[in-house]
Amino acid sequence: MRVEKLGLKRFGKFDKFEIRLSKGINLIKGDNEAGKSTLVEALTCALYDDPKSTKKELKDKTSWGFQKDFEMKLDFEAEGNSYSLEKDFDSGFLKLSKTPSGESWEDKKSIEEIINQKIGIPTKEVFLATACVQQDEISRLDSSVEAIKDKLESLVTGGEEKVKASKIIEHIKEKMGELKKVGTKNLGIIQKYEKDREELTYELEKVRNQNKKMRESQSELTESSSRLGKISKESEVKKELLEKAEAASGLEEKQRELEERFHDLNTRIKQTQNSERVVRKLREEASKYIAVSKEDKDKIDELEAKLAFLEEKKNEWVREEEELKSVLMASSNNRTLKILALSALGLTLLFGFLAYFLKPVLWGGAGFTFILLLVSVFKLLAQKSERHFYSQQIEQKRNRLQELERDSYELTTSAKNILSKYNLVSSQVLRENYDHYRDIEREIKNELSRYEGWLGGRNARDLESELKDVTRELALWDEKTRDLKPFILKREELIQLQNEVREIEEKKKNLEIKTIALKKELEMAECGAELEASLEERLDYTHKSLMELQKGLEIYEIIQGTLEEARRKVIDTCVGTLEEETSKLLQEMTAGKYSQVRFDKESFRFEVFSDKLKDWVDPQKFLSRGTLDQIYLACRLALLNLISEDKNPVVIMDDPFVTFDKHRRKNALKLLKSLSKKYQILLLTCHDFYDGYEDQLIELPA
Numbered sequence: 001m002r003v004e005k006l007g008l009k010r011f012g013k014f015d016k017f018e019i020r021l022s023k024g025i026n027l028i029k030g031d032n033e034a035g036k037s038t039l040v041e042a043l044t045c046a047l048y049d050d051p052k053s054t055k056k057e058l059k060d061k062t063s064w065g066f067q068k069d070f071e072m073k074l075d076f077e078a079e080g081n082s083y084s085l086e087k088d089f090d091s092g093f094l095k096l097s098k099t100p101s102g103e104s105w106e107d108k109k110s111i112e113e114i115i116n117q118k119i120g121i122p123t124k125e126v127f128l129a130t131a132c133v134q135q136d137e138i139s140r141l142d143s144s145v146e147a148i149k150d151k152l153e154s155l156v157t158g159g160e161e162k163v164k165a166s167k168i169i170e171h172i173k174e175k176m177g178e179l180k181k182v183g184t185k186n187l188g189i190i191q192k193y194e195k196d197r198e199e200l201t202y203e204l205e206k207v208r209n210q211n212k213k214m215r216e217s218q219s220e221l222t223e224s225s226s227r228l229g230k231i232s233k234e235s236e237v238k239k240e241l242l243e244k245a246e247a248a249s250g251l252e253e254k255q256r257e258l259e260e261r262f263h264d265l266n267t268r269i270k271q272t273q274n275s276e277r278v279v280r281k282l283r284e285e286a287s288k289y290i291a292v293s294k295e296d297k298d299k300i301d302e303l304e305a306k307l308a309f310l311e312e313k314k315n316e317w318v319r320e321e322e323e324l325k326s327v328l329m330a331s332s333n334n335r336t337l338k339i340l341a342l343s344a345l346g347l348t349l350l351f352g353f354l355a356y357f358l359k360p361v362l363w364g365g366a367g368f369t370f371i372l373l374l375v376s377v378f379k380l381l382a383q384k385s386e387r388h389f390y391s392q393q394i395e396q397k398r399n400r401l402q403e404l405e406r407d408s409y410e411l412t413t414s415a416k417n418i419l420s421k422y423n424l425v426s427s428q429v430l431r432e433n434y435d436h437y438r439d440i441e442r443e444i445k446n447e448l449s450r451y452e453g454w455l456g457g458r459n460a461r462d463l464e465s466e467l468k469d470v471t472r473e474l475a476l477w478d479e480k481t482r483d484l485k486p487f488i489l490k491r492e493e494l495i496q497l498q499n500e501v502r503e504i505e506e507k508k509k510n511l512e513i514k515t516i517a518l519k520k521e522l523e524m525a526e527c528g529a530e531l532e533a534s535l536e537e538r539l540d541y542t543h544k545s546l547m548e549l550q551k552g553l554e555i556y557e558i559i560q561g562t563l564e565e566a567r568r569k570v571i572d573t574c575v576g577t578l579e580e581e582t583s584k585l586l587q588e589m590t591a592g593k594y595s596q597v598r599f600d601k602e603s604f605r606f607e608v609f610s611d612k613l614k615d616w617v618d619p620q621k622f623l624s625r626g627t628l629d630q631i632y633l634a635c636r637l638a639l640l641n642l643i644s645e646d647k648n649p650v651v652i653m654d655d656p657f658v659t660f661d662k663h664r665r666k667n668a669l670k671l672l673k674s675l676s677k678k679y680q681i682l683l684l685t686c687h688d689f690y691d692g693y694e695d696q697l698i699e700l701p702a
Contacts, residue, residue: 001118002680003650004075004082006046010063011070012038022696024676028684030700036684039700040134040654043682046074046085047115048124050108052092062089078118078647085115120647130640131649133633133656176553190553193546200542204535211532227511235504258474265467268454272463275451282444290422292434300427303415307408314404321397344373575599581638582606582631589630589667597631606635626659633668637675651675654684662689669693 008017013035019028030036041061049058062069069090076083084097096111097104105111121127128134181188187195351366415427424430455463579598586608587595596609598616607616608623608631619628633656640651653672657665672681673693683690 001076001078001120001647001649003043003682004077005073006039006043006075007073008042009071010066010068011042011045011072012061012063014038014042015063015066019698021680021682021698023680024695025672025681025683025693026696026698027690027694028682028698028700029686030684031686031702034686034700034702036654036686036700037134040132040652040682040684042072043074043650043652044124044127044132046072046087047119048127049087049089051087051089051094052108053089058089076118076650083114083118085111118647119649120644121649126643127649130636130643132652133636134652134654176557180553190546190549193542193549197539197542197546200535200539204532204539207532207535225515231504231508231511235501235508238501238504258470262467262470262474265463265470268456269460269463269467271454272451272460275447275454278447279444279451282440282447286437286440286444289437289440290424290433291437292422292430294434296418296421297431297434300415300418300430303411303418304427307411307415310404310408310411314401314408317397317401317404321394321401324394324397340372340376344369344376348373578635578638578642581641582635585634585637585671586631589634589664589671590627591663591667594627594631597635606631626661626664629657629659630664630668637671640679648679651679651681652684653681655686656683665689 002023003021005018005020008014011017013033017035019039028036028039045058045061059069069088071086071088071090073087074085076085081101082099084099086093086095086097088094094108094111095104095106096114105114116122119127121131177188180190182191347369348366351362351369355362355366419425419427419430422430422433424433582597582599583595586597594608594610597606598609599606606619608619609615610617610622613622617623619631623631640649657668660668669690672683675681676695683694
């Protein structure tokens with residue numbers, strides 16, 4: 001197979017792109033982010049992905065900013081024929097055309113079969129593990145072991161891809177799992193049949209016991225039916241008597257109710273009439289008094305309290321004025337002090353004259369009398385000042401008394417105005433009117449409340465009308481109840497009769513339940529034989545089915561063991577060829593340093609023989625990254641050669657040798673050059689060390 005042209009629309013970074021490829025090595029160069037990895041994804045997508053798929057990873061490959069998903073067209077040549085493959089991931093369109101015959105296919109299954117046949121690699125997974133070496137994924141084949149095993153098996157056995165031993169073994173294991181499964185909610189098939197067998201055995205035993213019991217119940221049913229007939233007749237007689245007694249009792253209760261209503265209505269009417277009389281009398285009494293308002297009564301109380309206070313204050317100030325006048329009078333009548341002062345003055349002058357003209361010794365007497373004069377004068381001056389103070393106090397008291405008189409007059413005038421409003425002579429009379437009138441109004445209000453209570457939200461006329469109706473009904477009641485009077489029982493007798501009826505009904509009910517139960521048991525007994533036979537048949541069928549399932553499980557186990565052994569032998573055959581081919585390629589790439597590889601037949605992990613260590617070693621642990629990648633590359637190419645047979649699919653390598661030194665890279669490129677005679681190789685890189693090995697150079701725009 002050789003890819004001739006790949007056209008892309010709205011794929012990744014390519015809005016619109018087309019590339020033509022030649023035979024041999026196509027060296028595709030471009031800077032980082034120029035679209036090399038996108039080109040690898042586009043080619044694998046064109047070969048293997050379904051345009052009708054809704055997988056998110058496919059939707060995400062659409063170029064940014066476009067509403068429609070991507071389209072692609074792949075032209076390739078295989079076995080001398082040209083093909084054109086078109087895929088539209090927006091509409092789901094798929095078409096494969098062949099030239100020059102003009103044949104075309106549009107169904108997915110046919111196109112996948114043709115593509116897989118021409119490529120030689122059945123799935124995208126195997127393609128990525130062998131023919132497509134993406135950047136830094138040279139060791140990818142570890143994750144595709146089972147898919148590779150299936151392909152190798154089909155090559156050796158000649159089977160078709162859709163018939164794989166691994167799928168058959170997996171299917172057998174699923175079937176065995178379903179048969180052997182043990183659970184609580186989701187039961188396994190064998191577990192379910194075992195449970196069914198257990199339940200059927202239990203049900204069968206239960207039905208057998210029931211059938212035996214039903215046969216014993218026939219005589220008991222006859223006896224119960226006879227007793228039920230007798231009790232039913234007795235029950236009818238007692239119930240009829242009870243109905244009449246309860247009806248008569250109800251009549252008595254009705255009569256008592258009418259009498260109670262008559263008494264109640266009569267009492268309420270009398271009480272309302274009495275209340276009306278009381279209210280009329282109280283209102284007549286209230287008309288004798290003046291309706292003094294509470295505000296005026298409170299105002300009079302307030303004015304009289306203020307007048308009493310002013311009168312008390314006025315009396316207090318009059319007493320204080322009299323006391324001040326007495327003190328002032330006492331201070332004014334002190335004539336002795338005046339005489340003393342005049343005497344002291346005369347003596348002072350006399351002693352002074354005598355001392356000056358006759359005897360100087362008398363100056364001492366003159367000094368003493370002078371001092372006495374000064375003391376008298378000082379006391380007289382003090383008394384004068386005191387009399388002035390008391391005179392001022394008396395004047396202030398008089399002024400305040402005048403103010404009190406004015407206030408008293410105003411308060412008295414206000415009180416007289418209120419009294420004149422009601423034409424009353426005193427405040428005491430006003431209070432008496434207020435208190436009497438208020439008490440009468442309170443009594444009227446209370447009596448009216450009682451009146452409304454007796455009426456009960458109705459009026460007196462309605463009560464009287466109802467009393468007439470009740471009186472008339474009582475008069476007619478005796479005639480209505482004449483026929484039921486013989487059945488009137490005392491309360492104790494009625495209760496006893498009710499208990500008797502209740503006991504009879506209970507017995508009757510129990511016998512009815514028992515009779516119904518016995519009839520049902522007998523009905524079940526009639527079909528019990530059929531049910532017993534049916535259960536026996538189902539139990540036998542379930543047991544046989546369980547035996548067949550257990551036998552089938554044994555056959556599945558034998559088939560599984562046989563298939564696994566056959567598959568192991570097939571894989572063993574392929575592994576020998578794979579080891580030989582991988583060793584040959586590895587020897588060429590490592591210049592003879594490593595020349596032997598062996599594979600584990602289950603995991604496909606491989607070991608390399610080290611001449612230095614003289615032993616087989618795990619390359620993951622003992623070899624460098626570059627050497628390890630050389631081994632994986634050799635293994636990939638050997639697998640590709642083995643799996644694809646003579647189909648020669650396109651080989652894609654995205655910078656596969658970045659971990660190689662120049663010697664390893666040179667050996668690998670020589671190997672690729674020799675392989676390019678058989679395979680079309682797409683080598684994508686941003687480096688120059690691949691230059692010179694290409695058959696065609698394609699440079700991607702920046």
